Amino acid sequence: MDTAKNRDFDLSANAGASNIQLMTMALDASNSGVIITDHTQPDNPIIYCNKAFENITGYSRKDIIGHNCRFLQAQDRNQKEREILARCIAEGEECRVEIRNYKKNGDLFWNELYMAPVKNEAGEVTHFIGIQNDVTWRKNAEHDLRQQKTVMEKKIRERTMALKDSEAFLSSIIETVREGLLVLDPDFNVLSANYHFLRTFKVSLEETVGRQLYDLGNHQWDIPKLRDLLIKILPTNNPVVDFEVEHDFPHIGRKLMLLNAYRVEFEGQFKDQILLAIEDITERREVENRKDDFLSIASHELRTPLTTIKGYVQLLERAMPENASQKFLSTFGKVSVYVERLNALIGELLDVSRIQSGNMELHVARFDFDAMIAEAVDGMRATVPTHNIMLKGQTGASVIADESHIAQVVTNLLSNAIKYAPDSKQIEVNIANVSEYVKVSVKDFGLGMSQEDRKKVFERFYRGVEIQKKFPGMGIGLYICDQIIKNHNGTLWVESEIGKGSVFSFTLPKAGKEQHG
Amino acid sequence: MDKKKILICDDDEGIIDVLEMIMEEVGHEVMSVNDSLKVQEVIDKVQPDLLILDLWMPRLSGQDVLRYLRSHPQHDKLPVIVISASRDGEQIANAAGADQFIAKPFDLGNIVESVDALLN
Numbered sequence: 001m002d003t004a005k006n007r008d009f010d011l012s013a014n015a016g017a018s019n020i021q022l023m024t025m026a027l028d029a030s031n032s033g034v035i036i037t038d039h040t041q042p043d044n045p046i047i048y049c050n051k052a053f054e055n056i057t058g059y060s061r062k063d064i065i066g067h068n069c070r071f072l073q074a075q076d077r078n079q080k081e082r083e084i085l086a087r088c089i090a091e092g093e094e095c096r097v098e099i100r101n102y103k104k105n106g107d108l109f110w111n112e113l114y115m116a117p118v119k120n121e122a123g124e125v126t127h128f129i130g131i132q133n134d135v136t137w138r139k140n141a142e143h144d145l146r147q148q149k150t151v152m153e154k155k156i157r158e159r160t161m162a163l164k165d166s167e168a169f170l171s172s173i174i175e176t177v178r179e180g181l182l183v184l185d186p187d188f189n190v191l192s193a194n195y196h197f198l199r200t201f202k203v204s205l206e207e208t209v210g211r212q213l214y215d216l217g218n219h220q221w222d223i224p225k226l227r228d229l230l231i232k233i234l235p236t237n238n239p240v241v242d243f244e245v246e247h248d249f250p251h252i253g254r255k256l257m258l259l260n261a262y263r264v265e266f267e268g269q270f271k272d273q274i275l276l277a278i279e280d281i282t283e284r285r286e287v288e289n290r291k292d293d294f295l296s297i298a299s300h301e302l303r304t305p306l307t308t309i310k311g312y313v314q315l316l317e318r319a320m321p322e323n324a325s326q327k328f329l330s331t332f333g334k335v336s337v338y339v340e341r342l343n344a345l346i347g348e349l350l351d352v353s354r355i356q357s358g359n360m361e362l363h364v365a366r367f368d369f370d371a372m373i374a375e376a377v378d379g380m381r382a383t384v385p386t387h388n389i390m391l392k393g394q395t396g397a398s399v400i401a402d403e404s405h406i407a408q409v410v411t412n413l414l415s416n417a418i419k420y421a422p423d424s425k426q427i428e429v430n431i432a433n434v435s436e437y438v439k440v441s442v443k444d445f446g447l448g449m450s451q452e453d454r455k456k457v458f459e460r461f462y463r464g465v466e467i468q469k470k471f472p473g474m475g476i477g478l479y480i481c482d483q484i485i486k487n488h489n490g491t492l493w494v495e496s497e498i499g500k501g502s503v504f505s506f507t508l509p510k511a512g513k514e515q516h517g
Numbered sequence: 518m519d520k521k522k523i524l525i526c527d528d529d530e531g532i533i534d535v536l537e538m539i540m541e542e543v544g545h546e547v548m549s550v551n552d553s554l555k556v557q558e559v560i561d562k563v564q565p566d567l568l569i570l571d572l573w574m575p576r577l578s579g580q581d582v583l584r585y586l587r588s589h590p591q592h593d594k595l596p597v598i599v600i601s602a603s604r605d606g607e608q609i610a611n612a613a614g615a616d617q618f619i620a621k622p623f624d625l626g627n628i629v630e631s632v633d634a635l636l637n
Contacts, residue, residue, distance in 0.1 A: 296603070300573055303602035304529050307622035311535030314625040318542065343622055350604065363608055404607075 024050075033057070033132035035069060039117070039125045043068045044089065047127075056111075056134045058104035069130065072111065074102040085115065092117045092125035098135065110139040180278040183264070186234055188213040191273065200280055202251035213276070220247045226259070233263050233274055244281075256282045295353040299346045306346070310339045340383070348476050352460065355483045362402040362487060366511050369399045369438050373431055376410040380418075386425065387418050393431045395438045400511040401488045409481045409492075413442040413504045416477065421446020421501065437490070437507040445501040454494055458482040481506075521636050524565035525549040526556045526582065527600070528574040532621075536569060539625045540632070553577040557585065560592065567635055569628075572601035572609060583613040596635035598628070 027034050033053030037044045049064045057064070057072060073082065081097040088095035094116040101111040112135040118127040174181060180197030182190050193208045201217065213230075214222040229240040240261035248254045258281045264273040313335050320329070354360040377391050399406070410429075417427045424445040432439050449457065453464040463475040478492075485492040485506045496502035523545045525536045533549045540547045550559045553574045560568070568586075572579035579599060586592040599610035602621040610618040617631045 300602045303621050305531060307602065308529065308531030308535055310622040311532070311539070311625060315535065315538050315542075318539075318625070339622065347604075361605065363605075 035130040072101040109136045182276040184274040299350045380414045397510045417444035441505040443503045521566040527571035587614040
């Protein structure tokens, strides 16, 4: 019934021609493709299409009219939607599908297709009206969205796994660490405790978490000084460092605990929390004390026979016949030198042990600095008359320090100067005031040392490679000197060049004006 | 100088021997005791003019001997030279009331000088 010439067709005998023209114009103005198929003809051919249908499909009207609309599916024949469509048409029902169609140029487009049957008075289907919308962009967007969602979900899964992994990793570290750890909130309530804490104090998680630190056990942590320090952590960010608590703890008895506490440096949910690490150092301290005691006893026991040897040597010297040979005399002199060296070594061993365990006792008193230096220099002059030790300058200052330790440093620097400058007999000692410090320099004109040696010379057991060949030793003398000067808030340093000798200098803070007369 | 009575108290026989030899050499009369628990008895018996005392001895330390002497009027003027190989020996000796401290290993010249100075 296509009247071809003007796209008009007869829908109803009653319809006025102008009405139909108006309807046709309306359909052509639509963005949706509209087709009408004739169900009474074989294969349900398209008998009408509007302008939009041509635009959507790319086909022109002459390619469309008379064809079954399956041409839009091209070779893509196995879609589920096609079966739905075929069944609805066969049964004369309406349906809505989204189906893949192909434009004339072969491009895929997603067609949102609504098919509605038109029935005659007898209820028989005469036509189908098809409304088509190109929803490719929407389908693409939906597809992209789905894909993004999948990607996102995958990422979230991966991140969650990673987080779980790192959480498990961290907690395994925290649980493995051989130090009791507590996390506290700003009111010092325990938020969490690690396994080692529970094991150390033989307590359960239930009697620990949720309680205030100061209420734990038999109030072992309720110490005014510790409270003061902990209160300052959050506002000032000052950590509690190496706070020792010796206490008779429930279940475990008398122990020495070492406490360190820090503010947790996170924002968000971990903000304003305190990490408290508690270490049982009872055994370590006992071992240190035992080692110290052992070395004290050992050095005492070694010195006793040494005293006797020295005594007998001196008695023999006193009984030396006047006509004793020069060789005899000098051999005797050497015995004395080696007795002194052995004595110094014993002393150094004890010093190193005490420095390492932090048990270096200082007997601090005010003394006349210049007199102490003069005495040390005189002592060395008497021992080593072969060298010319010049003492220059004066400070007039007094110093509050352990005089025997400072004298030990001066003596050590002097004996080094003598030892490492065998070909030069000249040694200069300079003392001076430098701001609020006194400064001592011991200058020799001997071997000097390389830059590498200068850097390491104050390290424990360090021996310069060249030095070790010519002058065997333990490498602890300067280490001890450095530690002694550090203990007195001064500094010890060296300036030296190979072949040009060395200058060892140290500074010490001067004492303030004497309080009593 | 007159012959004086010097008492030596040390648990080490070698040190006693050395000190005896030097004190005799410079002309003093020497007695010694190697058990610090007996020192009180010996002092009462021989009435020495000077005591050379070791610090670190078993049973009774030199510090305790010194404290005992300083708390008894009949002995509190007895000159005592403390000899010790302990690093903190000097502090202990001074605190307990020693007249002189000499570190081990000592110089015999120092011992002789100190003895002479305290006996004058």
